[in-house]
Amino acid sequence: MLSRRSLVIARSGLKLVLTDPAPMVTTIAMPLLLGAFLIPNARATLRLRGFANATGAEYVIPGMAVLFAFFGITMIGTLFFREHAWGTWDRLRASSATTADLLVGKLTPLYLCYLVQMAVLFGLGYLLFGFRVTGSIMGLALLVLVLVLVLVAFGAMLVAVFSTMDQALTVGSLLGMVMSGLGGALAPSNTLPEWSQAIAHFMPPYWALEGLRKVSLEHGTLSDVTTNLLVLGVFAVIFAGVATFRFNASDAKVGNT
Amino acid sequence: MLEIAGLAKRYGDREVLRGVDLTVRAGQVLGLLGANGAGKTTMVSICAGLRSADGGSVHVAGIDVARHTGRAQARMGIAPQALGVYPTLSVAENIALFARLAGMKPAEVRARVTEVARLMGLDDRLGVKAEVLSGGQKRRLHTGMAIVHRPDVLFLDEPTVGADVQSRSGILDVVRDLAASGSAIVYTTHYMTELEQLDADIAVLHDGRIVESGSIDELVQRHATASVRLRFEGDAPAEPPSGWEAEGELLVSTLAAANPGPAIAQVLAELGEDANRLKGIDLERASLESAYRAITGDTSRKEELDVVAA
Numbered sequence: 001m002l003s004r005r006s007l008v009i010a011r012s013g014l015k016l017v018l019t020d021p022a023p024m025v026t027t028i029a030m031p032l033l034l035g036a037f038l039i040p041n042a043r044a045t046l047r048l049r050g051f052a053n054a055t056g057a058e059y060v061i062p063g064m065a066v067l068f069a070f071f072g073i074t075m076i077g078t079l080f081f082r083e084h085a086w087g088t089w090d091r092l093r094a095s096s097a098t099t100a101d102l103l104v105g106k107l108t109p110l111y112l113c114y115l116v117q118m119a120v121l122f123g124l125g126y127l128l129f130g131f132r133v134t135g136s137i138m139g140l141a142l143l144v145l146v147l148v149l150v151l152v153a154f155g156a157m158l159v160a161v162f163s164t165m166d167q168a169l170t171v172g173s174l175l176g177m178v179m180s181g182l183g184g185a186l187a188p189s190n191t192l193p194e195w196s197q198a199i200a201h202f203m204p205p206y207w208a209l210e211g212l213r214k215v216s217l218e219h220g221t222l223s224d225v226t227t228n229l230l231v232l233g234v235f236a237v238i239f240a241g242v243a244t245f246r247f248n249a250s251d252a253k254v255g256n257t
Numbered sequence: 258m259l260e261i262a263g264l265a266k267r268y269g270d271r272e273v274l275r276g277v278d279l280t281v282r283a284g285q286v287l288g289l290l291g292a293n294g295a296g297k298t299t300m301v302s303i304c305a306g307l308r309s310a311d312g313g314s315v316h317v318a319g320i321d322v323a324r325h326t327g328r329a330q331a332r333m334g335i336a337p338q339a340l341g342v343y344p345t346l347s348v349a350e351n352i353a354l355f356a357r358l359a360g361m362k363p364a365e366v367r368a369r370v371t372e373v374a375r376l377m378g379l380d381d382r383l384g385v386k387a388e389v390l391s392g393g394q395k396r397r398l399h400t401g402m403a404i405v406h407r408p409d410v411l412f413l414d415e416p417t418v419g420a421d422v423q424s425r426s427g428i429l430d431v432v433r434d435l436a437a438s439g440s441a442i443v444y445t446t447h448y449m450t451e452l453e454q455l456d457a458d459i460a461v462l463h464d465g466r467i468v469e470s471g472s473i474d475e476l477v478q479r480h481a482t483a484s485v486r487l488r489f490e491g492d493a494p495a496e497p498p499s500g501w502e503a504e505g506e507l508l509v510s511t512l513a514a515a516n517p518g519p520a521i522a523q524v525l526a527e528l529g530e531d532a533n534r535l536k537g538i539d540l541e542r543a544s545l546e547s548a549y550r551a552i553t554g555d556t557s558r559k560e561e562l563d564v565v566a567a
Contacts, residue, residue: 011357015350016343086344090307090341091341096328096359250307
């Protein structure tokens with residue numbers, strides 16, 4: 001899967017992302033800051049609903065992690081669109097790297113950054129706010145891995161569909177916010193209006209958050225989150241399919257330096 | 258080393274390339290000349306496997322670029338017209354990236370990065386981010402990234418645009434060395450003096466075809482004419498002396514170029530009062546530039562080049 005060239009491209013992509021740490025800071029610091037304000041209210045709500053030992057972090061940390069992960073999609077700007085603005089995209093294409101090398105090489109740093117974001121958020125959520133897993137740790141890990149796959153495929157789809165960085169990042173952030181909101185990142189989806197509860201089932205964050213809360217709050221086992229994993233996998237395949245169908249390495253893109 | 262046969266490319270209704278045939282041997286520097294929009298960059302892009310052709314073929318070291326793009330690309334290097342460097346990576350990281358993509362081992366990458374940086378005069382800037390380099394240094398880095406894997410065929414698309422005199426000279430030295438080591442080099446430029454300094458062979462792309470090719474001496478002999486031009490305040494005298502022609506504010510003579518001093522003295526004497534309106538005298542030698550203008554029928558070429566040079 002990872003060819004030598006895609007590894008080389010991934011390595012340089014990681015360096016490029018790390019030279020512009022703003023998206024990573026946004027996806028890690030902002031959820032923690034906002035979470036600190038939301039956790040007391042979530043704790044009270046959860047205790048009223050019968051979760052006597054809940055800290056509130058079980059609800060807030062996954063929600064914030066998913067919501068701000070969509071803002072982290074700005075990393076595709078550095079990984080793809082800026083290459084065009086810098087004049088380096090065609091150089092990579094002329095280097096005998098195939099389209100698959102380019103895509104895999106560019107998306108791997110995004111995948112790794114998202115994994116780091118999730119690991120740091122859940123880790124700091126545990127240390128700072130008492131986030132805990134009452135169910136399957138394996139279930140949590142698989143949910144995170146597949147959710148990150150969905151996010152990366154979503155980013156690839158934005159790159160494939162849009163020709164300018166501004167379009168891709170604006171639409172990506174908006175869609176991310178809508179999907180996360182409807183999916184229950186800001187408030188439990190069953191407290192939202194009925195019409196939005198129906199729509200929520202078509203949103204990847206809904207399945208991710210429902211699964212994460214099962215394993216953190218409800219003693220959920222791996223089999224309890226199998227459906228969540230499968231549905232998330234289907235979303236990943238759909239997004240990746242659109243990206244593969246639409247992506248053309250020779251398309252001109254407009255990026256900001 | 259590079260063989261182009263019947264290359265054709267169309268953008269909508271516009272035929273940019275109409276059957277280009279060209280061969281570049283190992284060790285040869287080929288200067289590709291053509292006006293802006295003549296199709297030079299399109300041709301180079303197709304050769305480098307970045308665009309597809311509508312017809313014809315390109316072979317690099319015997320490898321068909323369209324069929325075996327990756328294999329062919331491994332044998333060539335390209336420094337596109339537009340600057341292409343990673344601003345947030347260091348000089349060494351920029352060069353190393355393309356060395357690694359070419360499959361070099363870590364020790365070889367380190368050695369080659371140092372060597373290329375030295376060749377490009379950037380050995381004291383290895384750890385510096387590209388974004389803080391001067392324009393000329395960026396241009397040299399841009400070229401260095403194309404040669405790091407010792408390509409058999411190298412495409413340099415206007416490699417000295419925006420470069421200062423020192424950078425330009427450094428790039429020309431590298432091109433000479435690469436050709437001497439056996440690389441075939443396609444060098445597109447508007448600066449014809451660079452091609453004269455490189456003693457390049459020339460191909461002229463005009464109207465979608467290679468309309469003339471050969472050594473600089475051959476092209477100059479076949480097409481160039483020396484001339485003397487007298488520039489006047491207002492229109493040149495309507496009835497010029499024998500051997501001179503009026504062209505707007507100019508009096509032009511090709512005959513006078515053989516012995517310009519006496520010829521100019523004589524014509525000034527014959528002009529009488531009109532001589533007081535003389536603004537300047539241009540001597541144009543028989544050069545690649547005049548040959549090029551004769552080949553393409555481009556009378557505005559000199560002014561265009563002056564603008565580019567400015």
